[in-house]
Amino acid sequence: MPSPRRNAEGRPLAACAPSSSGSPAHGGGGGRFEFQSLLSSRAPGVDPTCARLRASESPVHRRGSFPLAGAGSSPALPSPLPEEDRMDLNPSFLGIALRSLLAIDLWLSKKLGVCAGESSSWGSVRPLMKLLEISGHGIPWLLGTLYCLSRSDSWAGREVLMNLLFSLLLDLLLVALIKGLVRRRRPAHNQMDMFFTLSVDKYSFPSGHATRAALVSRFILNHLVLAIPLRVLVVLWAFILGLSRVMLGRHNVTDVAFGFFLGYMQYSIVDYCWLSPHSAPVLFVLWNQQ
Numbered sequence: 001m002p003s004p005r006r007n008a009e010g011r012p013l014a015a016c017a018p019s020s021s022g023s024p025a026h027g028g029g030g031g032r033f034e035f036q037s038l039l040s041s042r043a044p045g046v047d048p049t050c051a052r053l054r055a056s057e058s059p060v061h062r063r064g065s066f067p068l069a070g071a072g073s074s075p076a077l078p079s080p081l082p083e084e085d086r087m088d089l090n091p092s093f094l095g096i097a098l099r100s101l102l103a104i105d106l107w108l109s110k111k112l113g114v115c116a117g118e119s120s121s122w123g124s125v126r127p128l129m130k131l132l133e134i135s136g137h138g139i140p141w142l143l144g145t146l147y148c149l150s151r152s153d154s155w156a157g158r159e160v161l162m163n164l165l166f167s168l169l170l171d172l173l174l175v176a177l178i179k180g181l182v183r184r185r186r187p188a189h190n191q192m193d194m195f196f197t198l199s200v201d202k203y204s205f206p207s208g209h210a211t212r213a214a215l216v217s218r219f220i221l222n223h224l225v226l227a228i229p230l231r232v233l234v235v236l237w238a239f240i241l242g243l244s245r246v247m248l249g250r251h252n253v254t255d256v257a258f259g260f261f262l263g264y265m266q267y268s269i270v271d272y273c274w275l276s277p278h279s280a281p282v283l284f285v286l287w288n289q290q
């Protein structure tokens with residue numbers, strides 16, 4: 001007679017063995033067998049490791065709850081495993097899609113990071129990319145707007161600049177908030193040699209330069225009267241700035257793509273909450289008194 005299979009501690013795997021043919025995870029029976037294999041783990045001689053494995057295959061446990069292990073007070077029941085130790089043998093379609101997208105994102109970002117270092121294949125273009133980086137940095141935009149605001153002598157000009165200032169501050173706030181919440185690390189090939197960063201800028205999602213590029217370019221296109229070639233130049237600047245973030249190795253492609261989306265949406269918020277001498281008279285009177 002063949003001897004029963006045993007686990008590492010030498011306990012027989014009796015309760016688990018039938019499920020290889022009967023469990024729904026193996027194409028047989030209904031969902032009940034999962035529960036039976038778990039319940040039978042209370043019996044002496046049943047391998048708890050095996051019971052836990054079945055439990056992790058069950059759709060109930062895949063959602064993160066552990067009803068059977070928590071029910072009752074039997075000390076023989078296996079304690080719930082931490083989330084990271086559970087086996088997820090049947091991830092959802094969304095899970096697979098997201099993981100594939102992330103894998104493509106990492107692969108593509110690494111391929112495009114051709115200026116990540118001086119010795120990279122396009123390392124000689126790095127200084128130019130860093131110049132572009134400064135063109136989308138928060139400090140020059142904030143200082144430039146404040147300077148123009150101080151020099152402006154028309155109400156219309158002041159109104160536009162006041163809203164640009166509000167946009168830039170809103171952008172900094174939202175990007176810092178999301179970076180702090182998501183905490184996605186910058187790509188491994190990035191050299192952290194950016195000028196004047198905030199503490200959250202060690203994180204990469206979303207790209208602050210991309211949000212600013214989309215926000216500012218949409219703002220300019222809507223509030224400045226520009227000839228067509230200049231309008232094209234503004235859009236090109238935003239696009240190349242976004243691309244340069246990946247080429248410099250600062251960001252993954254999804255950081256920049258989401259940054260563009262966020263910046264675009266931020267302009268819609270600014271447009272909706274547009275500050276004017278009518279909607280925010282205090283702001284304008286205060287500024288006028290200076």
Ligand SMILES: CC(C)=CCC/C(C)=C/CC/C(C)=C/COP(=O)(O)O
Pocket residue numbers: 137138139142172194195196197198201204206207208209210245250
């Ligand atoms: C008023 C105030 C808090 C100004 C801070 C401006 C500042 C230091 C912005 C940081 C800009 C920056 C380096 C963002 C990082 O951009 P990524 O594209 O690398 O996310």
